Amino acid sequence: MNYRMNATVAIGRHRLRESLIHPGYYISLTISLLVGYAFVAAFVRSIDSSGFNYHANPLYDFVGGVLSGAFGSTVLSRVFADGPFLFAMNVSFLPVLLYLAMTSVYRFGTEKSSGAIELLTYGPSDGTSYFLGSLAKDVLLSAAALLALFLFYCFAGIVDNIAVTPRLLEEVFLLFFSAIAIFAYGILVSSVTDSANSALALFLAGFVLLAVSLVGSYAIVGGYVRSLSAIAAWIVQWFSPFFYWSLGTRAAIAGEFGGFALGIIGLIVLVVAVLTASHFIIRSRGVRP
Amino acid sequence: MIRTIDLHKSYGSFAAVAGINLNIQSGEIYGFLGPNGAGKTSTIMMLLGVTRPTSGEIYLFDERYTPERLDLRRRIGVVPEKHPQGVWTWMTAIEYLRLFADLFRVDKPEKRISFLLEQVGLDGVRNKRMKEFSRGMMQKLSIIRALLPDPDLLFLDEPISGLDPLGIKQIRDLILSENRDGRTIFISSHLLSEMEKLCQRVAIIYRGHLMAEDRMGALLSRLTKDREVTIEIEAIPEGLAERLREELPFVLESRADGNILSLKIPKEGDFRRTISEYLIKHDQVPLRIQEKTLSLEDAFVTITRDNIDMLTQDPAAK
């Protein structure tokens, strides 16, 4: 194993251990599972003789109102075509995803400004192995969280007779790779900023911007408009993990494996591109506080 | 061990390091001196591979060294001036050391860690969280961390800063012990008295330029303008100090303080016999004559620009 790889493993193992002996990850995972439970329980109480009636439960009344108002009733019916799990999986993964991403960004900034990363790089490691180690930790923990959520929904399916379809498993894969892309962007903003606070602010701003851009592209509109903002949004989407996630999700719902694979490949390419950029940025800027 | 050829580092138009040629021999304790802003840190960061030189070359262990040479960094141990604050405080000493043992691929890490902890007297606190460590304990822990991979080269930046006298002695002994084992030690410090005790060779940097690089004795000799001789006499008669200054041409200054007579004489030449003969001639019995060489610290305190010319003069040309 070369030194960079060794450093990545050593740092990753250390960060993983740190996460497992602190309460934050467990709390965020519990919140995720409880959110999932809430959606499952509300769904079961929204079933009548003709099917899923989202007006029958306050939670789904709100969710259904928002989704159909923003995206149309067709989107709503597609999202819940197999039951609640597809929607619940996406929403319930958010607490863990945001916890991991934000703490890593903040941690990167704090360790950089305190000189901790520099201390590590006195030895046989560098900035790249540091962020790869951090990424490895986030990847493992998000994989564990997705597995926990998937198993939870499988069990909920048995308890409440709700179908677990291949679409749910495909969504797990999409969320996994989307999460990695989001972590990669966290690394990128940490590489270009000097403090933890500015890194976190930039990360959150970027996250919101890309999410809003996705929502905007998916919303009900009045027509085909080729405007400057539409062109800008078209350009931005190719750099957005949400774009590939939505591409893959729509394809998975429609049963189109090609589109689903394209979404995954797009996410992988995005991850590689962002991490490569981060490598060169951190190599150029260094890790000194 | 370490060699630099015309090393430069610029930040924009500001030249932090302007053409430094260092030559650090294997097995020596090498001191790196200079005032704040002289370029010490920039030089050290390049030697450690943390920053990339603007131009010039660095050779480490006779191999061309760049920041990508992680394999060479495995042979270096570094004790920085300040330990990172606010991070890793949740770790115990043993967890902290295990991280670096993993990083450096230390063989039999638990055994090595235990050995080093015992050596510095920290074995009893191995399971204590670092946030409960004192400054001295952290410094010792930092040294252990640097020694984990049994490095050929040890970089120390202000290794005894903030330590109590016992701590200072312990660290000093440790450094000397490590050097006896064959380790090359590079020290950067403002505490010139300690540098005097530890270093075999020193380099002085100022405004990014290497002002001097020489053995300690030779450098002191170049820095010292004159010497001080103190003579203990049973009782100093009045006027003796002035008469000595007037009648002995080599006496530059004289003063009496109780029963101690202090004379400033040129740094070259041995005048003890002449002084003794003069005192005896004047019915004074010198109980003790001691020569006090001006220390590196005395001559170099907040090394000012006034010394620069002197430093750069070749003593052979005088």
Next chain:
Amino acid sequence: MRKRNSYRVRVAFAMIVLILGVGTVLYADVPLREEQFIYSIVSFNGRDYGGTFVRQDSGTFYLMAGTDNFVSARKTLVYYWPITANYRVDTQTLNHQFDGTLHIRGNGVDIRLRQEQYTYYNLRGTYELNWEVAKGQEAEKVFQDYQKMVTDYQNGLLEYQKELSDYQDSMNSLGAQIIRLSNQGKDVAKLVEQLKALKQPREPAQASSKYAMPPTRLQHAFIVNLKPGLYKVEFLNPDGSTMEGSEKQLIVFAEHAANRVGYDVIPGDKWTRPESSTMPGSVLYIDGSTDLYLRPFFETEYNDLYYEKLLSNDARGNPNATQWVKLQQVPAARIAVTGAGKTESVTEEDFRVQQLQGATLGYQIVPYVQSTTDPYAKPDLIAYRIPIASGETVVHIAGRASDGAPLPGSRRQIRVIAAPGPESLLVVLALLPLMIMAIALRARSRRYSK
């Protein structure tokens, strides 16, 4: 005197309020009518032909690929109708159709269309989608043939009514004679024979019996039939100049997926309020309180925005979503129902909604039996009954055509959720990470307190 004055003041005040109120209602929402150039569109939407128009402000219009669509350029009055929140045209006041050329370019095409005479109609058959378009001379012939059919039918109907009247007169006259002579004790056999020999006249066949929808009246328009893509459109006056406001983008779109099968889902307790299941392979969750009645239909998938805009140019839609459009019922299908390890085949049946007797409110759906007393009686519901037997929680259904071939996209799961399961188990699972956290922190604390 004071009382009378007070009364007058109140009346006057009421009158003022009334006048203002009525006046406000009358005058507040008078829509502003603006003379505009529009494209009037009669387009095929997968099921039938519908109409919309493209205002001058609208930059794009939408048509379906591979079908004949009819576009005409007009000048009319356009106004916004706030009650329905859409734009309308006042063709009663102004409706001038321009004569010129429609220039379409883009997607490898550069054509100039002239207006043609057309009609369209739907022939009655096994499938409902037997739309035909006739153009030019053929259109005229088709329409004339239909006109003749209508005229022949009307003439036949008059003839029939006359014959029916004569028949009834003859019946009445003979009947009266038979009764009178019978009362007199005379032989009426011959008269009875005559009565029996009377032939009831037959009603003529309806003119439009061969049509599900008869040919529309002849009109002139540009007949646009293009491949999917983006085009630029402009209307050219006879002198070759471009009509102001006529330059538009045209999006021609095709289906995403065609000929899949969806279901009307009719629960036994809400038979007047059917739901739809359009997503192939989806899961239908029900509470199992009643049987389900399904009606399979063919459906096609289109881009949501494009389809909505096809139906109405002012509509809004989601450009990144698709919708399933119901086309027609699947004729003579069977539904294979698999549950508890066995499969049965369900065919379409007739059902009647029977009100429950006594104090019980509600109704039940029972099999329909043809009435012998009421020849005009018809079934209330024609559907496929999917029995939801007690204990069966998962049922799979799949459509089969009349020849047994599987119907694409017709598979569904039906899952019964009668009541929530033991959800406390789910809560325990959700809290499991906290338990693991407690163990991990405790273990570390004990390990390092030594």
